[in-house]
Amino acid sequence: MNAARxxxxxGLIRKExxxxxxxxxxxxxxxxxxxxxxxxxxxxxxxxxxxxxxxLALEDTGAQGQRLxxxxxxxxxxxxxxxxxxxxxxxxxxxxxxxxxxxxxRGFEARLARGDPASVQVITDGTEANxxxxxxxxxxxAWQVWRDQRAIDAGDARPVPVALEPRFWFNPELQSRNYLVxxxxxxxxxxxxTLLTALVVAREWERGTMEALLSTPVGTVDLLAGKLVPYFGxxxxxxxMATLLATQVFGVxxxxxxxxxxxATAVFLVAALAMGLLISTLARNQFQAAQxxxxxAFLPAFLLSGFVFEIDAMPPVIQAITxxxxxxxxxACLQTxxxxxxxPAVLLPNLAVLTGFAGGLVVLVGLKTRQRLEG
Amino acid sequence: MTTRFENLTFRFRGxxxxxxxxxxGQIAAGRVTGLVGPDGAGKTTLxxxxxxxxxxxxxxxEVCGLDxxxxxxxxxxxxxxxxxxxxxYEDLTVIENLRLYADLRDLPTAERRxxxxxxxxFTDLARFASRRxxxxxxxxxxxxxxxxxxxRRPRLLLLxxxxxxxxxxxxxxxWRMVGDLLDDGIAVLWSTAYLDEAERCDDVILLNAGRxxxxxxxxxxxxxxxxxxxxxxxxxxxxxxxxxxxxRRPEVIDGVIQGDSVRLVLAEGVAAPDAxxxxxxxxxxxxSVPPRFEDAxxxxxxxxxxxxxxxxxxxxPTVGNTEAVVEARDLTKRFGQFTATDRVNFTIRxxxxxxxxxPNGAGKSTTFRMMCGLLRPTSGxxxxxxxxxxxxxxAARRRIGYMAQKFSLYGDLSVRRNLDFFAGVYGLSxxxxxxxxxxxxETFELTPHLxxxxxxxxxxxxxxxxxxxxxxxxxxxxxxxxPTSGVDPQTRREFWAHINARVAAGVTVMVTTHxxxxxxxxxxxLLVHRGRAIAVGTPDDLKARARxxxxxxxTLEDAFLDLVAAETAAAA
Numbered sequence: 001m002n003a004a005r006x007x008x009x010x011g012l013i014r015k016e017x018x019x020x021x022x023x024x025x026x027x028x029x030x031x032x033x034x035x036x037x038x039x040x041x042x043x044x045x046x047x048x049x050x051x052x053x054x055x056l057a058l059e060d061t062g063a064q065g066q067r068l069x070x071x072x073x074x075x076x077x078x079x080x081x082x083x084x085x086x087x088x089x090x091x092x093x094x095x096x097x098x099x100x101x102x103x104x105x106r107g108f109e110a111r112l113a114r115g116d117p118a119s120v121q122v123i124t125d126g127t128e129a130n131x132x133x134x135x136x137x138x139x140x141x142a143w144q145v146w147r148d149q150r151a152i153d154a155g156d157a158r159p160v161p162v163a164l165e166p167r168f169w170f171n172p173e174l175q176s177r178n179y180l181v182x183x184x185x186x187x188x189x190x191x192x193x194t195l196l197t198a199l200v201v202a203r204e205w206e207r208g209t210m211e212a213l214l215s216t217p218v219g220t221v222d223l224l225a226g227k228l229v230p231y232f233g234x235x236x237x238x239x240x241m242a243t244l245l246a247t248q249v250f251g252v253x254x255x256x257x258x259x260x261x262x263x264a265t266a267v268f269l270v271a272a273l274a275m276g277l278l279i280s281t282l283a284r285n286q287f288q289a290a291q292x293x294x295x296x297a298f299l300p301a302f303l304l305s306g307f308v309f310e311i312d313a314m315p316p317v318i319q320a321i322t323x324x325x326x327x328x329x330x331x332a333c334l335q336t337x338x339x340x341x342x343x344p345a346v347l348l349p350n351l352a353v354l355t356g357f358a359g360g361l362v363v364l365v366g367l368k369t370r371q372r373l374e375g
Numbered sequence: 376m377t378t379r380f381e382n383l384t385f386r387f388r389g390x391x392x393x394x395x396x397x398x399x400g401q402i403a404a405g406r407v408t409g410l411v412g413p414d415g416a417g418k419t420t421l422x423x424x425x426x427x428x429x430x431x432x433x434x435x436x437e438v439c440g441l442d443x444x445x446x447x448x449x450x451x452x453x454x455x456x457x458x459x460x461x462x463x464y465e466d467l468t469v470i471e472n473l474r475l476y477a478d479l480r481d482l483p484t485a486e487r488r489x490x491x492x493x494x495x496x497f498t499d500l501a502r503f504a505s506r507r508x509x510x511x512x513x514x515x516x517x518x519x520x521x522x523x524x525x526x527r528r529p530r531l532l533l534l535x536x537x538x539x540x541x542x543x544x545x546x547x548x549x550w551r552m553v554g555d556l557l558d559d560g561i562a563v564l565w566s567t568a569y570l571d572e573a574e575r576c577d578d579v580i581l582l583n584a585g586r587x588x589x590x591x592x593x594x595x596x597x598x599x600x601x602x603x604x605x606x607x608x609x610x611x612x613x614x615x616x617x618x619x620x621x622x623r624r625p626e627v628i629d630g631v632i633q634g635d636s637v638r639l640v641l642a643e644g645v646a647a648p649d650a651x652x653x654x655x656x657x658x659x660x661x662x663s664v665p666p667r668f669e670d671a672x673x674x675x676x677x678x679x680x681x682x683x684x685x686x687x688x689x690x691x692p693t694v695g696n697t698e699a700v701v702e703a704r705d706l707t708k709r710f711g712q713f714t715a716t717d718r719v720n721f722t723i724r725x726x727x728x729x730x731x732x733x734p735n736g737a738g739k740s741t742t743f744r745m746m747c748g749l750l751r752p753t754s755g756x757x758x759x760x761x762x763x764x765x766x767x768x769x770a771a772r773r774r775i776g777y778m779a780q781k782f783s784l785y786g787d788l789s790v791r792r793n794l795d796f797f798a799g800v801y802g803l804s805x806x807x808x809x810x811x812x813x814x815x816x817e818t819f820e821l822t823p824h825l826x827x828x829x830x831x832x833x834x835x836x837x838x839x840x841x842x843x844x845x846x847x848x849x850x851x852x853x854x855x856x857x858p859t860s861g862v863d864p865q866t867r868r869e870f871w872a873h874i875n876a877r878v879a880a881g882v883t884v885m886v887t888t889h890x891x892x893x894x895x896x897x898x899x900x901l902l903v904h905r906g907r908a909i910a911v912g913t914p915d916d917l918k919a920r921a922r923x924x925x926x927x928x929x930t931l932e933d934a935f936l937d938l939v940a941a942e943t944a945a946a947a
Contacts, residue, residue: 004481011478015464015471022466022507212462212523215426216479217451371447373428 008218012226019200020234029196030234034188034242041184042177042250052135053079054100055089062109064150068120071146072102077138086123093125100124100135178253181246182334183307186327187298188242189265192235193272194279194297195290197227201280202289211373220369224362228273235269236262246338256337260347264337267354268330272297274361275326281368301327326357378402378425378531378562383434385420394420396585397434402531402562407553409576409593410566411668413863415834416582418566419459422533425564426456439530452480455529459536461520465509469500469519472508476523494522497552513735514545521552532556532563538572539861542734542889543932544939550575568861570669571891571932581672583863588675596671603641603674604666610635611656615875619687621653622872628678629670631868633895634914634931640670640678669892673864683835683869685818685876700725700883701746701852705755708741715741717906718755723852723883723899728874730897731887734939738906740856743887747854748772760851773801776850776882778841780857786830790821790840793829794847801848815843819873835866842873846882853877855886859893871896891931902938909942 020026056072058065061084072080081098083089092098103121111118122139124132204210213223243261246252254261275297283289303309304318305327311319322328329350336346379401386393395417402408402425410418423429424436427443427450436443439453463472473491482490495501498518503511508519517537524532534553538546553563565576573579574593581589581596589596610617618637621627626648629640641647650659673679701723708716716738723729733739744750745757748764748771757764762771784793794815798808816822819839824832829840838858846853855874859867874896878884888894895914902910902917910917914931921929921937929937 007478007481011475014478015467015475018471019464019466207465208458208460209462209464211428211458212456213479214428215451215454215456215458215462216476217448217481218479219448372430373423 004217005219005222008222009225009229012218012222013229016200016226016230017233020230026196026200026234029199030192030238031241033191034185034238035245037184037188038181038242038245038250041180042246051079052077052099052131052138053081053097054102054135054139055086055092055098056080056082057086057089057101057103058082058084059086059106060104060108064109064112065104067149068104068143068146071142071149072139075138075142077134078142093123096125096128098125099128099131100139102139177250178339179335180308181250181252182338183305183331185239185242185246186268186305186307186330186334187301189235189239189268189330190272190297190301190327192238193231193269194276195293196234197231197273197276198279198283198289198293199286200231201227201277202283202286205284206286214371214373220366220371224277224365224369227277228270231273231276232266232269235273236265239265239269252338254338255341257342260342261334261337264330264333264347264351264354267351267358268326268333271326271354271358271361274358274365277365278361278368281365281370297327300325304328305331307331326354329354329357377440378438380421380425380436381434383421383424383436384432385417385424385429386432393432393585395424395431398580398582398585398587399434400580400587400590402564403578404530404562405557405560406577407557407563407565407575409573409579410564410582411568411570411573411576411579412582413568413866414861415584416863417585418568418582419535421582422456422535422564422566425531426454426533427451452527453530454533455524455527455531456533457520457524457535457537459539461516462523463508463516463520466507468505468507469495469511470504472519472523473526476526480527482526490526494525497555498522512545513541514548517541517545517549518552521549525556528559528561530561532561534563534565536566536568538567538569542939543936544734547936569890570672570864571667573668579668581675583676588672593668593671596675597666597668600640600666600671600674602663603643604664604670605639605641605647606633606662606664607637607639607650607653607655608635608660608662609655609658610637610650611658612654613879614655615878617653617655619684619872619875619879621648622679622681622684624648629673629868630679631871631892631895634918636915638664640666640673642678669864676865679868679872680865683820683872685873687876687879698725699723699758700727700760701729701885702758703742703746703755704758706742706745706752706757707754708738708745708750709753714906716745716752716903719901719903719906719908721901721908721911723885725851725883726878726881727898728878728884728886728896730894730900731885731903732889732894732900732935733903737903739887739903741906742903743854743856743885746885747775747777749777773848774851776845776848776853778845778853778855778858780860782837782841784829784837784841784844786828788829789826790829790832791825793840793844794821797844797847803848811847811849815847818876819843834862835869838862838866838870839873842870846877850882852883852885855884857888857890858886860888860890867893891935894931902935904939904942905946910938 056069058069069082072078086101086103089098089101093101101123103123105121108118120143122136124135126132247254276293279289279292279296283292304322304325311322332350333347336343381399383395383398384393385395398421410421412418420429424431425438427447430444438450441450443450464475467475473494477487495504498521500515500518500522503515508516511519537549553565556563576593578591579589579593580587607617614632614635614637618630618632621637621639622630626642626645627639628642631638647661650661651657699722703719703721706716706719707714719742731739731743741750745752746759748768759771760774762774764771785796788796794812798812803811819842821840821843824836829837832840859870874884886897894900897914899911899913900917901908917934918929918931921934926933
């Protein structure tokens with residue numbers, strides 16, 4: 001590379017940096033949007049179930065039913081309302097005020113006394129499948145406690161022969177924030193990398209500055225470097241901010257090393273930036289660029305990266321599609337680095353795929369970027 | 376270092392016809408070559424081919440001795456190009472823009488200081504070096520764009536419509552600067568849709584619909600039609616009727632209104648018609664005038680499409696009718712601290728064509744929008760057809776027809792559906808709707824195009840359709856916002872023939888324009904500058920104010936410049 005080329009690239013980088021600092025819209029996307037998303041996922045969205053409102057229909061008034069009611073009331077997972085008729089809860093369940101109904105049917109005490117199987121019915125709202133499953137599991141837990149107590153009362157102090165003692169590793173309290181925040185960082189990086197670059201290039205076409213640039217001796221490499229370098233810097237800065245926010249404000253642990261985090265972010269950012277530049281070779285105005293970027297990068301990063309929706313739970317066809325979403329590999333890296341630590345067995349394969357994406361996209365952009373207006 | 380091209384053909388992907396079709400010409404060093412033609416003629420395409428931004432389909436091209444296909448890098452070192460909208464970064468300051476283009480064009484560090492000083496002095500921008508380009512006026516942006524294109528002393532300077540969106544004051548200054556460059560032996564290509572600019576060029580390439588109509592010095596073109604341009608002066612009757620009558624005669628091929636007079640171009644070898652025969656009254660005189668480049672252009676195109684002239688109703692009596700149809704009293708609009716329109720007063724009489732003129736940012740659009748009810752005045756009164764726009768905006772708006780600057784119909788709908796839609800918008804139904812639509816279809820001769828998509832119509836028909844949608848509900852006042860900017864002269868004449876026919880039927884017209892040709896059609900003009908009304912009068916009145924010993928026959932543009940300059944001086 002000769003001196004003239006370095007000078008051109010330097011000029012373009014300087015120009016772009018000034019624009020970033022002076023144009024409120026870039027700073028909005030790179031600075032404010034990450035904040036909003038992080039706060040939203042850090043505070044607003046919680047997939048944890050705390051104090052689920054349920055109705056307990058004690059249609060049998062016997063002592064065992066009362067005892068079961070006390071166990072439910074003592075549970076930290078439930079907020080219990082008691083009535084003697086399940087029908088009184090049905091409307092509230094339909095309206096969503098209650099997340100479930102536990103029914104102790106008439107004859108419960110009598111059946112127990114006779115030694116017949118006595119059942120407790122759990123009715124949940126299937127439209128909120130996640131919550132319904134929580135209600136079911138926690139109700140099962142409460143039932144278990146009631147049974148153990150009953151056995152102790154009966155003088156049978158033997159523990160249950162086989163007991164299940166679950167331990168949740170890496171996120172012992174099962175706080176959804178701990179995996180949502182690293183995941184949302186991946187979405188933020190996708191936005192900055194892809195949307196922002198696609199928009200700023202489209203803006204140059206709209207304002208006619210691209211035509212003026214092309215009429216100077218700039219080459220493809222100069223143009224690409226002039227966009228990649230400043231937005232790479234901006235993306236890394238946003239990443240630093242997001243990481244600080246995650247660990248210091250939201251209390252998300254960072255168990256891996258910063259070095260790995262920088263490497264993973266850098267590789268992913270190159271892929272995202274190249275994707276943005278690729279979009280800009282197709283879109284000639286900001287509206288088009290935003291549409292393509294949202295459909296091809298942001299939505300897949302949101303829906304198919306495993307950040308909210310677990311990939312293992314998707315139908316096989318969709319699972320196959322997630323393999324071409326770069327964010328998927330970045331989400332895996334981030335969740336591992338934040339929650340587990342430096343695990344080369346996870347990081348290396350994911351990074352290898354990301355490097356492939358980054359390299360392939362950069363080459364594709366180089367081929368697709370034209371130095372003429374058409375043809 | 377010659378620049379010449381032969382038989383250039385270029386077609387955009389998917390386009391039905393070629394953007395350039397067998398175009399040939401050359402650009403000589405030390406001369407200004409005008410690339411002249413209406414919008415869509417192919418001017419920008421040709422410039423892009425010369426700069427290597429597009430590649431020709433066929434034909435030969437040599438730019439500064441280089442082939443744009445093979446030598447694009449070296450070519451770009453020799454060519455300076457100022458695209459439309461000047462290619463500036465609005466977030467960057469004047470000096471930062473210069474530095475960027477100096478980096479891109481590899482201007483050696485040692486030369487920078489001197490070059491920047493020279494260009495900032497030349498463009499008189501030194502005082503604004505640290506101002507952001509986005510905060511410059513249109514004229515200053517244009518000068519900065521020029522400075523960026525001149526950084527490496529190009530051998531060929533390509534200017535794509537440098538005078539669009541720039542007021543006449545800045546336009547004149549740009550011509551002066553380009554004139555200074557020629558002494559260094561630079562070849563300049565100046566593209567423009569303003570035909571009056573062609574006469575200032577040393578050579579002209581006249582393009583229309585992708586083909587060359589004329590190449591050579593503009594005087595050659597006007598010489599060809601010497602003796603065929605006449606003006607009918609001292610008309611006592613209605614000059615719009617006279618123009619209509621004249622255009623229907625076989626010996627007249629072209630005609631426009633010029634203030635109180637009517638300018639006509641005659642067919643080859645015929646005698647001028649008698650002024651009295653045309654209905655000009657007893658005092659009317661026919662006088663021979665020097666031909667303009669526009670006359671030559673029209674003659675080459677074959678003159679006005681006579682078949683497109685609208686049928687006219689008998690002229691409504693306008694004499695003695697002095698009822699004010701549109702009235703503005705102390706009309707004021709403030710946007711925060713900025714006063715866009717400052718206590719403007721005027722009245723428009725029934726059946727009058729009233730023009731609103733002014734430099735960019737003078738407040739002409741703001742005033743116009745308040746008058747047609749699109750913008751609410753801060754204070755003052757706006758009254759249309761007896762209704763106050765503040766008190767009864769709905770009632771006033773029903774009496775208004777509005778035609779926007781840009782094509783504002785639904786391009787994907789057919790002509791018929793557009794008419795249906797606008798009939799619905801204006802609340803026409805049943806018989807009134809059928810009658811109104813039938814009348815529009817007949818008046819504007821839309822029958823053959825009824826089922827075509829509006830977006831696919833030829834320009835002239837697009838304008839007719841837009842006009843028919845604006846007048847379908849029979850408004851008493853018609854508002855036109857820069858109706859023919861960038862339009863070819865044939866279509867412009869056709870459009871004004873339709874407007875004049877509406878005026879003859881009693882409609883009052885208010886029009887904004889940049890275009891002096893169009894201003895000449897007005898009965899009276901209001902000149903706005905920095906939010907204030909600085910002059911009002913007939914075009915001839917305003918021209919008379921600029922008349923002097925050194926300028927016996929000033930143009931409307933001269934008058935405009937004088938009045939704005941006097942006002943600026945008074946303010947300072």
